Amino acid sequence: xxxxxxxxxxxxxxxxxxxxxxxxxxxxxxxxxxxxxxxxxxxxxxxxxxxxxxxxxxxxxxxxxxxxxxxxxxxxxxxxxxxxxxxxxxxxxxxxxxxxxxxxxxxxxxxxxxxxxxxxxxxxxxxxxxxxxxxxxxxxxxxxxxxxxxxxxxxxxxxxxxxxxx
Amino acid sequence: xxxxxxxxxxxxxxxxxxxxxxxxxxxxxxxxxxxxxxxxxxxxxxxxxxxxxxxxxxxxxxxxxxxxxxxxxxxxxxxxxxxxxxxxxxxxxxxxxxxxxxxxxxxxxxxxxxxxxxxxxxxxxxxxxxxxxxxxxxxxxxxxxxxxxxxxxxxxxx
Numbered sequence: 090x091x092x093x094x095x096x097x098x099x100x101x102x103x104x105x106x107x108x109x110x111x112x113x114x115x116x117x118x119x120x121x122x123x124x125x126x127x128x129x130x131x132x133x134x135x136x137x138x139x140x141x142x143x144x145x146x147x148x149x150x151x152x153x154x155x156x157x158x159x160x161x162x163x164x165x166x167x168x169x170x171x172x173x174x175x176x177x178x179x180x181x182x183x184x185x186x187x188x189x190x191x192x193x194x195x196x197x198x199x200x201x202x203x204x205x206x207x208x209x210x211x212x213x214x215x216x217x218x219x220x221x222x223x224x225x226x227x228x229x230x231x232x233x234x235x236x237x238x239x240x241x242x243x244x245x246x247x248x249x250x251x252x253x254x255x
Numbered sequence: 256x257x258x259x260x261x262x263x264x265x266x267x268x269x270x271x272x273x274x275x276x277x278x279x280x281x282x283x284x285x286x287x288x289x290x291x292x293x294x295x296x297x298x299x300x301x302x303x304x305x306x307x308x309x310x311x312x313x314x315x316x317x318x319x320x321x322x323x324x325x326x327x328x329x330x331x332x333x334x335x336x337x338x339x340x341x342x343x344x345x346x347x348x349x350x351x352x353x354x355x356x357x358x359x360x361x362x363x364x365x366x367x368x369x370x371x372x373x374x375x376x377x378x379x380x381x382x383x384x385x386x387x388x389x390x391x392x393x394x395x396x397x398x399x400x401x402x403x404x405x406x407x408x409x410x411x412x413x
């Protein structure tokens with residue numbers, strides 16, 4: 090009766106060692122997850138829709154001014170792509186926000202018939218003050234003209250950040 | 256005056272350049288065929304329909320892959336002005352992925368851009384090209400003289 094027990098102990102220890110070997114490398118990674126996507130803060134249910142509404146409002150704001158501003162330059166078809174912010178999970182403050190854009194020009198080479206394309210992408214940083222709470226940033230950008238709203242703790246707007254970038 | 260005389264041989268050489276070298280060229284933008292901006296309305300209507308058609312299928316096709324936000328920036332074609340044949344057409348597309356680095360807090364940027372050729376048959380006339388891209392399901396329509404569609408060309412590219 091003791092024999093199976095004797096054989097079972099090393100097997101159980103092996104199993105524990107195996108589980109530990111699998112889990113231990115993950116533990117530091119979980120502990121290090123200090124920053125999260127703003128859409129998932131404080132959790133996905135609460136964060137997602139609110140952030141998406143703000144992103145959509147910024148896109149509308151950009152589309153509203155593009156024709157008379159950024160799109161008057163070399164790239165007339167500038168398009169907003171993604172707007173994402175990182176948040177320190179423990180404090181709820183924003184680390185950074187990036188807004189990406191793409192634009193292109195194309196011309197026909199009269200000699201060869203080739204369509205010559207110049208396509209570009211931009212990653213524009215929003216000029217945030219350090220330690221801006223996400224809740225305050227979102228409340229600021231939920232106003233009527235989010236692109237022109239003065240960002241908390243600064244004298245700058247999202248528009249100013251784009252002017253320095255595009 | 257002495258300086259001006261030195262320039263004379265260069266002027267003569269430029270005047271005697273071989274035919275074609277100094278010409279404006281044989282190819283024009285489809286917008287400008289058969290004359291400057293003559294095809295403006297028809298072409299931009301086509302480009303708009305192509306963008307809408309791409310947006311309509313993207314979520315279930317191209318946008319299911321590495322990038323979920325492909326955008327058509329432009330659609331452009333060149334035409335051999337003398338023959339009235341479409342020489343080349345391209346889609347210009349862009350997409351962007353942003354991911355938060357959980358350790359540094361940095362928002363990592365992965366932006367992509369693509370120039371995708373349309374699988375046209377040589378000698379496709381401007382009229383046949385436009386006619387083939389009328390009506391619904393424009394991305395799936397067979398391009399004149401081929402067994403391929405705009406969609407096939409995008410699949411090869413994205």
